[in-house]
Amino acid sequence: MGMYKKMKTGLVTDKIFLEHDTGHGHPESKERLESILLYLQSKSYTKDLIEIDAKIPTEEDILKVHSLAHYNKIKSLSEKKGYLDGDTPYSAKTTEAALKAVGAGIEMADRIINRELENGMVIVRPPGHHAEKDHAMGFCIFNNIAITAKYIQSKGFKKIAIIDWDVHHGNGTENAFYDDDSVLFISTHQYPFYPGSGSESDTGLGKGVGYNLNIPMQRGSGMSEFKKAFENKIIPGLEKFIPDFILISAGFDAHINDPLANLELTTKSYEIFTEQLKSIARQYCENRIISFLEGGYDLKALSESVEAHISVLAG
Numbered sequence: 001m002g003m004y005k006k007m008k009t010g011l012v013t014d015k016i017f018l019e020h021d022t023g024h025g026h027p028e029s030k031e032r033l034e035s036i037l038l039y040l041q042s043k044s045y046t047k048d049l050i051e052i053d054a055k056i057p058t059e060e061d062i063l064k065v066h067s068l069a070h071y072n073k074i075k076s077l078s079e080k081k082g083y084l085d086g087d088t089p090y091s092a093k094t095t096e097a098a099l100k101a102v103g104a105g106i107e108m109a110d111r112i113i114n115r116e117l118e119n120g121m122v123i124v125r126p127p128g129h130h131a132e133k134d135h136a137m138g139f140c141i142f143n144n145i146a147i148t149a150k151y152i153q154s155k156g157f158k159k160i161a162i163i164d165w166d167v168h169h170g171n172g173t174e175n176a177f178y179d180d181d182s183v184l185f186i187s188t189h190q191y192p193f194y195p196g197s198g199s200e201s202d203t204g205l206g207k208g209v210g211y212n213l214n215i216p217m218q219r220g221s222g223m224s225e226f227k228k229a230f231e232n233k234i235i236p237g238l239e240k241f242i243p244d245f246i247l248i249s250a251g252f253d254a255h256i257n258d259p260l261a262n263l264e265l266t267t268k269s270y271e272i273f274t275e276q277l278k279s280i281a282r283q284y285c286e287n288r289i290i291s292f293l294e295g296g297y298d299l300k301a302l303s304e305s306v307e308a309h310i311s312v313l314a315g
């Protein structure tokens with residue numbers, strides 16, 4: 001477990017995330033993490049690394065979001081390879097990687113709650129935002145960000161804002177909090193697109209109505225549409241909600257060079273988004289932000305965008 005610390009910004013990752021083997025040619029590959037970490041190491045501000053241990057989350061942590069059947073299924077995966085859904089393969093080390101991807105979020109949350117850190121990013125795989133209560137989906141096994149949100153709430157921080165700027169709709173996260181007014185879920189995503197959900201008219205259920213904000217983007221949308229979304233919807237939504245903690249589902253597959261999708265953001269876009277959320281965090285929640293790596297499949301665009309994001313968090 002490596003952890004970078006400067007200006008009270010942390011970075012948690014783990015070698016186990018390189019051992020979740022998705023097979024030859026799968027876009028959600030270990031090379032994604034290798035590229036990110038190599039690129040970060042080339043930046044002078046990331047030189048001081050402190051070793052810390054990732055937690056394996058407890059069953060209780062996982063069951064705040066997932067069914068016991070799903071947890072048991074992932075815990076009991078055998079040594080052989082297989083598929084959890086059509087595009088979510090597993091290998092011998094997948095169980096440990098999936099558990100530690102959750103544990104990395106919880107570890108970061110603890111260190112921010114203890115005020116050892118102010119913000120940080122967990123660079124994990126498998127990603128999490130498509131994972132549903134009772135099944136893996138879309139490269140995701142456990143919903144890392146949703147479980148961390150529940151964990152943070154159990155420590156006394158009631159209002160959590162989750163901003164999901166991955167190019168795909170965060171269906172698993174939406175469903176985890178759809179009837180919940182204590183979590184504001186905001187998602188920008190290409191639409192219509194995988195996984196099919198994410199309509200603007202899906203605003204929540206029961207007391208959760210108004211706490212689910214989908215911002216669908218047409219194919220070809222770029223920074224001008226996102227700028228409007230931040231100005232007119234995301235920032236006013238956050239100012240009205242007044243979060244105690246901000247979590248980001250940071251996928252970088254809305255980048256113009258990404259091979260899986262068709263939005264037109266640039267590396268600079270992620271700097272601007274991060275600055276805006278950092279300003280909200282400074283105003284309302286003592287800088288508390290945890291960012292979770294989700295998608296992003298062009299290795300160069302991914303590495304540069306993650307670095308741009310972290311440099312603003314740490315700046």
Ligand SMILES: [Zn+2]
Binds near residue numbers: 167253295296
């Ligand atoms: Zn994605």
